[in-house]
Amino acid sequence: MKKCQTCGAVQVQNDVRCAQCGVFYPTLAELLAAEEFYEEQKTFKGFLKRVWGAETIKQGLGAEFKAFKAGLSNTALLSLYVIAAFVFALLVTVI
Numbered sequence: 001m002k003k004c005q006t007c008g009a010v011q012v013q014n015d016v017r018c019a020q021c022g023v024f025y026p027t028l029a030e031l032l033a034a035e036e037f038y039e040e041q042k043t044f045k046g047f048l049k050r051v052w053g054a055e056t057i058k059q060g061l062g063a064e065f066k067a068f069k070a071g072l073s074n075t076a077l078l079s080l081y082v083i084a085a086f087v088f089a090l091l092v093t094v095i
């Protein structure tokens, strides 16, 4: 039994809009397009599209880096900093 995504009323089969709140139900094509869009966000192609779509490449990369950082937990972020510091320390002692 499907329910309206907006108000939660039970969806009558083959109805194009909700009898309760009047919102139009998404069509299969819309759902598929949304799914495709969501899937593409996670791929490298989606990443390139976002960077390319930004005003400048630099802005696009900056936004991507922020999103990447926001997706990391504090522990993961700390690990990355420790690794960077370790590599830096190694380079300094070698050079």
Ligand SMILES: [Zn+2]
Binding pocket: 004, 005, 006, 007, 008, 009, 018, 019, 020, 021, 022, 023
């Ligand atoms: Zn509704």
